[in-house]
Amino acid sequence: MARIRFEHVEKKYSNGFHAVKDLNLDIQDKEFIVLLGPSGCGKSTTLNMIAGLEDISDGALRFDDEIVNFAPPHRRDVAMVFQSYALYPHKSVFDNIGFGLKMRKVPRDEIERRVREAAGKLEIDHLLDRRPSQLSGGQRQRVALGRAMVREPAAFLMDEPLSNLDAALRISMRAEIKELHRAMQTTFVYVTHDQAEALTLADRIVVMNDGVVQQIGTPDDIYERPKNTFVASFLGNPPINYIDGQIESTDGSTARFRRGDLAFDLPASIAAKLGSSHGREVRLGIRAEDVDETAAGAAGSVIRGKVNSILPVGSDQFLGFDLAGQELFFRVGKDLAHNLGDDVALSVDLNRLHLFDKDSGETLLW
Amino acid sequence: MTDTVSPSGRGRRLRQRFGYDERNAALFLAPVMVVLMGVAVFPILYSLYLSFFRIKLTRPNQTPFVWFDNYTDLFSNELFWVSVWRTVTFSVVSVSAIAVIALLVSLLLNQEFRGRRVLSTILLIPWAIPYVANALMWKWIYDSGYGALNGLLYQLDFIDKYMIWLGDQDKTIFLIANAFVWKEVPLATILLLVSLKAIPADLYQAARVDGANIWQRFFHITLPAMKPGFMLVMIYETMMAIRHFDLFFILTEGGPGDASHVLSWHIYVETFRNLSFGSGAAMSYVLALVTFALSYIFIRTLGRRI
Numbered sequence A: 001m002a003r004i005r006f007e008h009v010e011k012k013y014s015n016g017f018h019a020v021k022d023l024n025l026d027i028q029d030k031e032f033i034v035l036l037g038p039s040g041c042g043k044s045t046t047l048n049m050i051a052g053l054e055d056i057s058d059g060a061l062r063f064d065d066e067i068v069n070f071a072p073p074h075r076r077d078v079a080m081v082f083q084s085y086a087l088y089p090h091k092s093v094f095d096n097i098g099f100g101l102k103m104r105k106v107p108r109d110e111i112e113r114r115v116r117e118a119a120g121k122l123e124i125d126h127l128l129d130r131r132p133s134q135l136s137g138g139q140r141q142r143v144a145l146g147r148a149m150v151r152e153p154a155a156f157l158m159d160e161p162l163s164n165l166d167a168a169l170r171i172s173m174r175a176e177i178k179e180l181h182r183a184m185q186t187t188f189v190y191v192t193h194d195q196a197e198a199l200t201l202a203d204r205i206v207v208m209n210d211g212v213v214q215q216i217g218t219p220d221d222i223y224e225r226p227k228n229t230f231v232a233s234f235l236g237n238p239p240i241n242y243i244d245g246q247i248e249s250t251d252g253s254t255a256r257f258r259r260g261d262l263a264f265d266l267p268a269s270i271a272a273k274l275g276s277s278h279g280r281e282v283r284l285g286i287r288a289e290d291v292d293e294t295a296a297g298a299a300g301s302v303i304r305g306k307v308n309s310i311l312p313v314g315s316d317q318f319l320g321f322d323l324a325g326q327e328l329f330f331r332v333g334k335d336l337a338h339n340l341g342d343d344v345a346l347s348v349d350l351n352r353l354h355l356f357d358k359d360s361g362e363t364l365l366w
Numbered sequence B: 001m002t003d004t005v006s007p008s009g010r011g012r013r014l015r016q017r018f019g020y021d022e023r024n025a026a027l028f029l030a031p032v033m034v035v036l037m038g039v040a041v042f043p044i045l046y047s048l049y050l051s052f053f054r055i056k057l058t059r060p061n062q063t064p065f066v067w068f069d070n071y072t073d074l075f076s077n078e079l080f081w082v083s084v085w086r087t088v089t090f091s092v093v094s095v096s097a098i099a100v101i102a103l104l105v106s107l108l109l110n111q112e113f114r115g116r117r118v119l120s121t122i123l124l125i126p127w128a129i130p131y132v133a134n135a136l137m138w139k140w141i142y143d144s145g146y147g148a149l150n151g152l153l154y155q156l157d158f159i160d161k162y163m164i165w166l167g168d169q170d171k172t173i174f175l176i177a178n179a180f181v182w183k184e185v186p187l188a189t190i191l192l193l194v195s196l197k198a199i200p201a202d203l204y205q206a207a208r209v210d211g212a213n214i215w216q217r218f219f220h221i222t223l224p225a226m227k228p229g230f231m232l233v234m235i236y237e238t239m240m241a242i243r244h245f246d247l248f249f250i251l252t253e254g255g256p257g258d259a260s261h262v263l264s265w266h267i268y269v270e271t272f273r274n275l276s277f278g279s280g281a282a283m284s285y286v287l288a289l290v291t292f293a294l295s296y297i298f299i300r301t302l303g304r305r306i
């Protein structure tokens, strides 16, 4: 049972590198939190601070109400799964899984029972006598999970646990991890740079960049209502398209986005949030999938350009689209036949537009 | 992709190329092979041949073929058994000391601290010194008249007069072992350090999260990971110790009495002082076989499950 709270937490490494800046995060008991961000943004550092593997330079880390800044790892009742799995190479699978219990002086028969139970759940009970070197990547992954499971910890920490698996296995393991969370009824903190993993698994996602939290929210919040251009760009495949332009003629009820010939009549819901911002420089965001070709027509919602590239991706196709020299990418149905160089008109779902301040990149909408 | 070369055609081409490569390789290797034959293989076989004759250079005209007499005589020779015992003492003492010291030093050098690089470099110096130079250096250090050891201990008031260190039957073999250890520790340290450096850091992190304290981490992660390096050190240093000659030759010549009369010294005396080449060759063969057997035992016992 653990609620984990970061209060103004800072992490400076001994070489002076400021890896985590003013981190405030309240992880609820039994919550599945995903730390998402590009490589080097401080996700592992944050996770290691929870585990007690890295010192906290400033601020407070609380488990429930107790400050644990200085508690060593074994006092924190957390279990961790590493990207490399970090299995003990000289120990059998059984001893790997049971090691944490043995160190905690759990009686032998109890260890035996719990290891076999965990191995059974993970379907690795036939591998208990093997050594890690005799296992496949997926099997090692399961052993690493098992080692964390048997501890029945208050918090389950995972640092990119699936990134060494092949694509198919990665997707099936996602489902298993989600099931594991449901079964274990405990707090999960999961680190990944893979947006799809984050969106699938998380109750809430923490998006980080350069050691700074960009946004905390449900997958839906993060994807539908990104707080800034970094978050908007980091999620979505292909990434969101930006068009820089100006807001015109705002009287509080109608507004129009314009760049040259291109103009969008913004719906009332968006216009209302803009207030009086006539002439404001903005960055418009259109998610790749928020266009439709068939409904092309209504002026004020159409974007025209030339097809630059076509990338079929099985169910859909990505359309590279030239808008006055700027390359945009859209995701359209594969039944739409285009040739390179064709002029196309796409109608944009205006209710799903994103608007950001051009200079700060902060959202203007929520 | 289409491959236009039929399997058999490709096979033939491969075979031709392979044959060509092999012939070339043989050509390039031939000179080395000839030299090796001359300086290694021939002497080895010739000394085996010699070991079946009674050859004394003092009686060059009588070299009878004696079957295994040289070997059987050896085992009834009291001095031979003394030398075996001295060799065992010397080897056990040196190899254990080398293993323990190298273990500690490699653990130290595996830590991050200021001056680690400088220390590692300094530590390598003994390794770079030739065996004979090392022996001469220790001859100076142990010298009874002007030796550094006497000087140091005297100035520190540990002794009240200069000692003839190497003249003390009980101490000699240990003093020689000390000189040997000093020379061998650097290499052993490096061999161990290599296995230490290969341990992934996240194993220790995992063990900390699992609740292992520093000793448990050492015993469950560090030691098992060092086993291959440790085995290498034990085998290599045992072979070096068993066969070591330079220090005994330069420091004590087997003395005082037979206090440092090790096997290699025994062989030297038999061969080059008594000029008894047949039995000298036989002893060399015994020494080689013992070395061989020991490495085999090491590999079988320590090497299991690596």
Ligand SMILES: Nc1ncnc2c1ncn2[C@@H]1O[C@H](COP(=O)(O)OP(=O)(O)O)[C@@H](O)[C@H]1O
Binding pocket: A013, A014, A015, A017, A019, A037, A038, A039, A040, A041, A042, A043, A044, A045, A046
């Ligand atoms: N021990 C360390 N000393 C100095 N800098 C470090 C150390 N560990 C990580 N860093 C730096 O901190 C930043 C965040 O690292 P990390 O938390 O591992 O990122 P990631 O989000 O990829 O997990 C990186 O720029 C990394 O180079």
Ligand SMILES: [Mg+2]
Binding pocket: A040, A043, A044, A045, A159
């Ligand atoms: Mg990381």
